[in-house]
Amino acid sequence: xxxxxxxxxxxxxxxxxxxxxxxxxxxxxxxxxxxxxxxxxxxxxxxxxxxxxxxxxxxxxxxxxxxxxxxxxxxxxxxxxxxxxxxxxxxxxxxxxxxxxxxxxxxxxxxxxxxxxxxxxxxxxxxxxxxxxxxxxxxxxxxxxxxxxxxxxxxxxxxxxxxxxxxxxxxxxxxxxxxxxxxxxxxxxxxxxxxxxxxxxxxxxxxxxxxxxxxxxxxxxxxxxxxxxxxxxxxxxxxxxxxxxxxxxxxxxxxxxxxxxxxxxxxxxxxxxxxxxxxxxxxxxxxxxxxxxxxxxxxxxxxxxxxxxxxxxxxxxxxxxxxxxxxxxxxxxxxxxxxxxxxxxxxxxxxxxxxxxxxxxxxxxxxxxxxxxxxxxxxxxxxxxxxxxxxxxxxxxxxxxxxxxxxxxxxxx
Numbered sequence: 271x272x273x274x275x276x277x278x279x280x281x282x283x284x285x286x287x288x289x290x291x292x293x294x295x296x297x298x299x300x301x302x303x304x305x306x307x308x309x310x311x312x313x314x315x316x317x318x319x320x321x322x323x324x325x326x327x328x329x330x331x332x333x334x335x336x337x338x339x340x341x342x343x344x345x346x347x348x349x350x351x352x353x354x355x356x357x358x359x360x361x362x363x364x365x366x367x368x369x370x371x372x373x374x375x376x377x378x379x380x381x382x383x384x385x386x387x388x389x390x391x392x393x394x395x396x397x398x399x400x401x402x403x404x405x406x407x408x409x410x411x412x413x414x415x416x417x418x419x420x421x422x423x424x425x426x427x428x429x430x431x432x433x434x435x436x437x438x439x440x441x442x443x444x445x446x447x448x449x450x451x452x453x454x455x456x457x458x459x460x461x462x463x464x465x466x467x468x469x470x471x472x473x474x475x476x477x478x479x480x481x482x483x484x485x486x487x488x489x490x491x492x493x494x495x496x497x498x499x500x501x502x503x504x505x506x507x508x509x510x511x512x513x514x515x516x517x518x519x520x521x522x523x524x525x526x527x528x529x530x531x532x533x534x535x536x537x538x539x540x541x542x543x544x545x546x547x548x549x550x551x552x553x554x555x556x557x558x559x560x561x562x563x564x565x566x567x568x569x570x571x572x573x574x575x576x577x578x579x580x581x582x583x584x585x586x587x588x589x590x591x592x593x594x595x596x597x598x599x600x601x602x603x604x605x606x607x608x609x610x611x612x613x614x615x616x617x618x619x620x621x622x623x624x625x626x627x628x629x630x631x632x633x634x635x636x637x638x639x640x641x642x643x644x645x646x647x648x649x650x651x652x653x654x655x656x657x658x659x660x661x662x663x664x665x666x667x668x669x670x671x672x673x674x675x676x677x678x679x680x681x682x683x
Contacts, residue, residue: 320398323369325666326532327520330404331604331629332509334488336450339480339608340457341538341625342465343408343443343659344472351415355679357471361405361464362673368460371398374467390466392459399453403460405674406536406661411444420678422530424521424632425662428537432645433654440540440657443475448536448627450606454481476657478540480608480625487604493567493575497543497609497622498652500560501567504575505594507604518602518636519629529677532665534629537603537637540610540657543623548652559648561588587648598643603628603636623653633660 321329348354364374375388412421447464451457458479465474484496485503493501507514516522521530548556557563561570561584569579569590584591595602606629611622630636644650664675 319400320370321400321402323366323403323667324669324672326668328402328404328533328663328666329369330402330448330450331534331606331663332487332507332515332519333402334400334491334509335483335486335606336400336402337452337481337483338450338454338457339483339625340449340454340461340477341446341480341627342449342461342477343446343475343538344465344468345475346411346414346444346472348471349414351679353471354415355675357468358675358679359673360467362667364463364467365403365460365674366667366670368393368463369398369401369403371396371401374463390459390462392462393456396453396456399451399456401449401451401456401460403464404448404450404536404663406446406448406663407675407678408443408445408659408661410442414444415679417678420527420529422527422662424525424535424634425660426634426638428633428658428660429638431641431655433650434658435654435656436658437656440476440478442659443661445472446536446538446659446661454479478610478625478657479612480610482609484607484609484624485605487606496607496624497545497611498548498556498560499564500556500562501575502607503605504562504567507602514602515604518631519604521631525632530662530664531677534631534663535633535636536661536663537626537628537630537633538657538659538661539626539655541624541626542621542654542656544652544654545620545622551652558585559587559589559652561585561590585648587646589644589647589649592643592647593640598640601636601639603630603640629663 321333323329346354367374373389373394378387378389378391378394381387409421409425409427412418412425447461449457449460451460461477465472483494485506486494487506487509489508493504496502507518509515519534521533521535523531553564561579562568566573567575568577569584570588571580571583579590579594581591581594581596591597606627608625608627609622610625611620613621615621628637664677667674
């Protein structure tokens with residue numbers, strides 16, 4: 271494959287080449303029409319409200335956690351490698367514009383009246399809201415496009431864990447897009463427009479909206495709480511802890527394969543909480559289950575949230591004790607989870623819980639041993655894992671000529 275970065279044609283140039291019929295045909299085919307813009311056009315629209323898109327690592331991992339999430343897993347429907355690579359390039363350009371607070375292509379209005387606009391328009395007038403877009407590739411993608419020999423060893427098929435009750439319609443996917451922002455409409459707009467650009471090439475398999483971040487990568491901020499009312503993420507890796515990020519999150523060159531260097535591995539788990547049962551549980555039992563007090567968040571026997579926990583003071587099946595790195599040979603992950611409520615289950619109970627997101631250097635040394643350790647967790651009586659997926663998150667987009675997945679798909683790379 272030739273690694274070309276030629277910009278997609280605009281509607282006006284299409285009209286110049288062959289008239290309105292050609293432009294309408296391109297729009298009807300679901301292509302990403304008119305994605306090219308000058309470098310100045312993708313500068314942040316509002317100072318302080320946009321997060322840089324370019325860098326050695328993708329944004330949305332170690333960057334400060336935003337308040338809202340729209341996560342979508344896609345299946346690839348095309349078997350044409352060139353078409354899929356062009357989609358990745360078109361997605362990159364759209365992501366570059368949307369994270370800067372600009373509309374996709376020629377925008378939501380003012381273009382050719384006979385064709386759908388390039389942008390859906392619901393984010394017009396809104397700030398970038400710290401939007402980050404993060405892409406990942408699932409194990410099943412490597413069964414396509416002759417990629418089998420490029421699948422990382424760390425991109426394993428997750429084993430079945432104790433208590434799993436996974437819904438195949440909420441699990442897996444060839445690739446994912448994680449959209450995080452402080453405005454839910456900005457996050458939804460981003461996924462909607464990427465799905466629209468991908469029409470005929472990819473299809474959304476499942477998606478999840480999230481609110482109320484349940485972990486933080488900024489330790490100076492107040493630790494957020496999950497739907498059980500407990501602080502979550504007290505000991506999470508901070509975005510400023512470069513040494514811990516290098517050790518536990520970013521893939522190193524010697525980890526293999528080379529195309530993943532600077533990337534990470536993402537585990538996504540939809541965890542249903544039995545809210546009604548939990549709400550009838552005594553405060554003492556709730557605190558014993560977690561191993562922390564509910565008010566301050568201090569570990570058992572300690573006064574402050576960030577005091578070093580004394581694990582042996584906790585019950586043997588306490589969540590914090592079982593999940594702590596000292597109980598898992600040092601295994602550490604970076605969490606970016608969100609709460610969710612998706613109506614009721616038809617029996618009068620809230621369909622609510624935690625959409626768990628965790629990044630790590632190697633899932634075999636991170637999530638898998640930790641989750642196995644949690645097999646005897648007292649919290650399991652009140653939760654159930656109902657959705658699961660694993661993705662290889664490639665390194666960041668370096669500059670305006672780079673694109674998502676280049677290190678995997680470009681033969682020159």
